[in-house]
Amino acid sequence: MKNGRLVALVLILSSPAAMAQSPLDLLTAGDLADGERLFRIHCARCHGIDGAGGEGSNLARPALQYVNDDEQLIAIIDDGIPGTGMPAIWSLDDTQTTRVAGYVRTLGRLEAEEMPGDPGRGRRVYQDIGGCPACHIIAGHGIGIGPELTTVGDQRGLDYLRSSLVAPAEAQSQTAGYKDYLTVRVRTLEDRVEGLRINEDAFSIQVRDVAGSVHSFRKDDLIEFEKVFAHSLMPEYGASLSGQDLDDVVSYLMSLRSER
Ligand code: HEC
Ligand code: HEC
Known part of the structure; x- marks a missing residue:
């Protein structure tokens, strides 16, 4: 499915007449309405119902960070942005991806959302x-x-x-990217530290305390070791x-x- 689209894309790109035209320019009002519906199902939980952002970025602004053209927008929906909280959205087929992309593009033409304060x-x-x-x-x-x-x-x-x-x-x-922010509490005979887990393997653990200092412990030396889920040091x-x-x-x- 994905490969099929790639071949099609290469064909479109190599034909000079089609070069200037993005598949997004061909969408009808009905397609865009369907794109909005799909956005609500697949994207809104992270990007907000109106695209103004939440856990995911604000998409309702004229210039996006990773997107310079329609092709990149489609690629981001297909593949996600590696190393960030933006996943590949596999559940959309190519037609649906194009419709969602078209809808996202209309969002950027709206006014940037207003700030609540100074x-x-x-x-x-x-x-x-x-x-x-x-x-x-x-x-x-x-x-x-x-x-x-x-x-x-x-x-x-x-x-x-x-x-x-x-x-x-x-x-x-709620944030996939911050699973790594795990609070731990450890105690040895001499020391007691609460902080963020930086690293952990079978034998040792490194913890950064709130003052920013890094402590390294051998697990054998720990009298107490607690992982505190859904807790923030903030x-x-x-x-x-x-x-x-x-x-x-x-x-x-x-x-x-x-x-x-
Ligand atoms: C699980 C949450 C999640 C879902 C679901 C999700 N996104 Fe994202 N998306 C993110 C996050 C987080 C980022 C910001 C990545 C970064 O900058 O670190 C992002 C970034 C983006 C960007 C790049 C924004 C920029 O400034 O360049 C686009 C475009 C985008 N998402 C579109 C979509 C679309 C369209 C969907 C639905 C088909 C979708 N996303 C679904 C979390 C999500
Ligand atoms: C004692 C340390 C501490 C202080 C003080 C602190 N934060 Fe945080 N903050 C964190 C940690 C750790 C996280 C990572 C997520 C978590 O554990 O909640 C975080 C997460 C955040 C996030 C979410 C970032 C993201 O991309 O998800 C924002 C925004 C933020 N802090 C803003 C602030 C602001 C504004 C202040 C001051 C009013 C503040 N923080 C004070 C430790 C702190």
Whole structure:
């Protein structure tokens, strides 16, 4: 099936007349409506019902990070983006993939979603009130126990960012890419450490504590060893930040995008 499409694509590309025309340009309004329906089934749980993003990137903006043309858009749906939370969507056949791609392309022509607050103020909340640089790096500044946030606005949408701040453990457990953020608690005769598991094999485990120091243990030396699932080392900010502060920080995070 997939190979068949590849051959067809090569044929289309080698015919000069068809070269300028993308299969997306041939879609009818009915095809696009079907694309929207398929988007809701296969994509909305990550990209939001209107494509404005959640666990997956905001697709309702004029320039996407990985997509320069229609062909790349189709390839991403077919193959996913290796090394990220974007999976290959195998359950769509070629016609359906083209329709979904066509629908996604219409999203980018809508206005970029509005920010709920003031990103400039949010930057100060991030640095001063929130103490976020103690755990996150943005453009080289901060300490890196949490994920780097330099381009988080490309990858995550408004609702996901807000829930990352208010209910981090819940947001984290929804995110395929962060299965690696496992909290562990270990105790030896001399030491007791809670932190993120960095590495583990049959004999040893390495843990990064909240201050950023890495500890290495031999499993034989452990008196206690607990894996704490669905737990985040990140504080919940719902109470410590005001509603305005939260809106502003989320806006600041949304503004963190790669230059394009
Ligand atoms: C399991 C969650 C998940 C599903 C399901 C999913 N995506 Fe994604 N998608 C992601 C994530 C996460 C990213 C961001 C990858 C990154 O930048 O690290 C992404 C990225 C993308 C991008 C690239 C955006 C850019 O800025 O270049 C496109 C396009 C895309 N997805 C389209 C789709 C379509 C269309 C579907 C449904 C057919 C879909 N995705 C289903 C999680 C998902
Ligand atoms: C004590 C360390 C710590 C502090 C302080 C902290 N975080 Fe986090 N943060 C983490 C960790 C660890 C994760 C990884 C996911 C998880 O474990 O919840 C994370 C995840 C996130 C995510 C999700 C990123 C993604 O791509 O999924 C966002 C957004 C975020 N933090 C923003 C903030 C902001 C904004 C602040 C300050 C208001 C902050 N964090 C303060 C440790 C911290």
